[in-house]
Amino acid sequence: MSNITETNIYEEVEQLAIEKGYELVLLVGEIKEQAAGSHEVDEENKKIKITINNEYKDDLSVGVHELLHAKLFLTGFPKTRTYYHASQTSLNSVGRRALVEIENIAQHTIIYPEIINLGYSQRKLDLVYFEGVKNEIDTVFSGLNKLGRAFRLLECYYRLPEEFATIEKDINEKQNAEYGLFRKMKRLLSKTGTPKEMRKAMGSMIKLVEEVVKKETGSQLYLRYFTTLNPYFNEYQLKQKASKIVSAIKFNEYPDIFLINKEDDICVTFIRGDSISYDRYKNLLEEKTLKEILSM
Ligand SMILES: [Zn+2]
Structure with a gap:
């Protein structure tokens, strides 16, 4: 296992966790969907669980990335909490997935620059992501898959802004609807530096997703009521x-x-x-x- 526990950021997050009465648990193991790392906040049991995919156990940037998610939570940045009867609500899998995307991407606006600030690099992983986005430039999506792609464009932009700029014109031409959504979302996420700004940005993103889903499927998700934001x-x-x-x-x-x-x-x-x-x-x-x- 890499020496992530010896990094300054680990010490800092562990200290924050202690102050808030949280236990920080770090694991190396299997992760579904082959993500490099994942984090889970269990507010009931006051536990933050960070898992690093076996394959990436020697890549410190993966642990740093997840620790930064934890740090945002511990320093009061908003977290979405889904209504507990949500399984019976119109908050279907589309709504849930969208909420996860919104929270992640909003936090990534801070995390990616911070990883570099701290002297780490996720570039290898980011380039794989970039290639994925580039490879689907000619693929035509319909309905809510367009929303999914707009999220991927956004994620790609925050990971590698310079590389993204080289394909932006092409995307605009070939995926005009997604590109339009991407531009809107990017604008909504332009100010996320404080918890309050982040709440505002995430709230606007939630409303935009409601609008897109309504337009594409005719159904009203009421996402803004079935989730809470601090x-x-x-x-x-x-x-x-x-x-x-x-x-x-x-x-x-x-x-x-x-x-x-x-x-x-x-x-x-x-x-x-x-x-x-x-x-x-x-x-x-x-x-x-x-x-x-x-x-x-
Ligand atoms: Zn992340």
């Missing part, structure tokens, strides 16, 4: 009457209540319907401050 309310907002800042909604087919941030129309948290009635909860929003509601 809210960043300021002191002033926390002291306000809750109903000024948030609202509660309910879908007939589900027992639970969705607390929505009025400012961006994205879910803040889910409230179990068996713990309080919808009417009672709505009354509480009128009576209590936002801070009181959030600490319930």
Whole structure:
């Protein structure tokens, strides 16, 4: 096994984890979908699990990449959390996959430059990714596969901006719809430096995906309600009457209540319907401050 545990970034992330009461677990083994590495945050059991694919166990950049994902989580960058009854919801596999892509790519806007800053390089892996994108330039996709490709263009751009520039014109000509989506998403992700900016960018991405899915399939995903993104309310907002800042909604087919941030129309948290009635909860929003509601 490589000496990833001896790197500064490992020490830093391990320290952050300890401060937040998390256990950092590092494994080398098999990963599905042949990814070089993966990370998993288990908020319930306070565990962050990083797995490095056997094949890449000597490539430090893989571990560094996953550690940087963990670092973003531990320093308060937003994480999507899916509604627990999601298996019965319209949040189908398309929605889930899109959420994973959005969170990953948004974080990659910070991670790829940071890997280089820290003196590591993922170039070998990135070039393989670039070749993949280049090889499908002449392939025509339809429906939601266009969305998938737009995500790949974005990922390719963040990995290797210079190489991407050499095929950009060709992509624009041959995959005009995907290229248009790519440009939009790139604009939405142009500011991600702080947790609050990242939330805004991810929220806009979620809404864009809803729009594309609606257009391509006619179905409304309500992705913005079936997932939550960490809210960043300021002191002033926390002291306000809750109903000024948030609202509660309910879908007939589900027992639970969705607390929505009025400012961006994205879910803040889910409230179990068996713990309080919808009417009672709505009354509480009128009576209590936002801070009181959030600490319930
Ligand atoms: Zn990643």
